[in-house]
Amino acid sequence: MKWPNETAAELIAFYGNPVLHSSVNAKWERENIVDLVPPYAMRYSWGPPVTKLRLHRKCRDAFGEALLAIKRLYGTQQDIEAHRMHLTGGTLMVRLKRGSTKSWSTHAFGAAIDIDPQRNPFRSKWRPGFIPIEAARAFESCGLIWRGANGDRDPMHFQAVDRR
Numbered sequence: 001m002k003w004p005n006e007t008a009a010e011l012i013a014f015y016g017n018p019v020l021h022s023s024v025n026a027k028w029e030r031e032n033i034v035d036l037v038p039p040y041a042m043r044y045s046w047g048p049p050v051t052k053l054r055l056h057r058k059c060r061d062a063f064g065e066a067l068l069a070i071k072r073l074y075g076t077q078q079d080i081e082a083h084r085m086h087l088t089g090g091t092l093m094v095r096l097k098r099g100s101t102k103s104w105s106t107h108a109f110g111a112a113i114d115i116d117p118q119r120n121p122f123r124s125k126w127r128p129g130f131i132p133i134e135a136a137r138a139f140e141s142c143g144l145i146w147r148g149a150n151g152d153r154d155p156m157h158f159q160a161v162d163r164r
C-alpha cells in the first residue's frame, strides 16, 4: 500500500477529514473507523486491557499484519510481554500533533499506533532499552513507517503515513 504523505491536504484526500468544528466528525468516524482485535493480549500502558484497536479501514490490515508479525517473532505471550510489545498508548485519538497549534496528528486519522510509550518517550532518539529493533523492523516489513528510524524522535510511534 502506498500511504499519503504527511501534509494536511494529502492526509485528508486519502483518509477523509476526521475533524468538524474542532471536534471529531461522527459521520467520518462511522464510515471510516473499524475495529482490530489484536492477535495477542494487549493492554494500555496505564493498565486496562485492549479489547479492540480503532483504526482507519484503509490501514487496519497493515497494523493487523504487523501485530501478527510480532506474534510470530516472539512466539509466546510471555516472550511478547518480556519485550513489552503488549503495551500500547493507543491508536485513534483526535488531537493535534504534539507541539503544533494547527496540524492534526496522524492519530486523528486512525492511522497510527503508539507502542510502550513509557520506555519510548517522545522527543528521544531510539537507543538500546527502547523498543527492540527487530520488533520495529517487523512493523516496517508490513509497510508501516517507524518514527524511531533515522534519528527521528518519536520511537513509540508507527504510522500508515509517509514522511518524504
Ligand SMILES: [Zn+2]
Pocket (backbone or CB within 6 Å): 107, 112, 113, 114, 156, 157, 158
Ligand atoms: Zn503516536
